[in-house]
Amino acid sequence: MLLPFSPSPLPPISAAWLARPSPAIAVDLLGCTLVRQFEDGSTLRSLIVETEAYAPDDPACHAYRRRTPRNAVMFGPAGYSYVYLIYGMYHCLNVVTDAEDVPSAVLIRAVQLQQEPPGDRSPQPLARLGAGPGKLCRALQIDRSHSGQPFAPGQPLWLEQRSPSLDQQMRQGAIALHQTTRIGLTQGADSPWRWYIRDSAAVSKR
DNA sequence: TGAAGGATTTGT
């Protein structure tokens, strides 16, 4: 299933809206728009269809043990990006949430691209390009240089609210949300902090 | 200074 993109501009999501516990944000970000603005000024919009929450006292959270240079942004205020390199070859994009000094974030695991990203790329279904945290960063050309930056219009990345019609469909259950345990973890694997739009073509298997 | 391992993806 492909979600409909809004034909009209949607309001940006504020840092204040993101200053809540990460599980709540993970649910609320489903159906919202991730906007990538490239250096030439062009933009590429994607609908968020799969997320995971990471929180304080969560063994799976990068900030679980202590503050380090890598995870420092998670200790800061909500509304900033946290991008890290995993397995030496893939980047993962997070939205920092909750209050300052409460290290938490939401991992964007899958998006539905509105159009083909710029650059030479072998023709591939858009749903595939955004299926997986590493793949969506590759498609949107997101790397660690984008970590620690605010989500705000005019920046390389920002977020926009759900369209009213999509919000209504999700609240009425016409678009089903699912909640499961998180993927690929060795610790904290029991917390049911993964959410996705069930029938989306872009979510991870399971 | 060294070593182990990871919020992934892909191909065998």
Place this chain on the structure above:
DNA sequence: CAAATCCTTCAC
């Protein structure tokens, strides 16, 4: 199931 590939973290 294992490789690719490199950064982060922790131990010595």
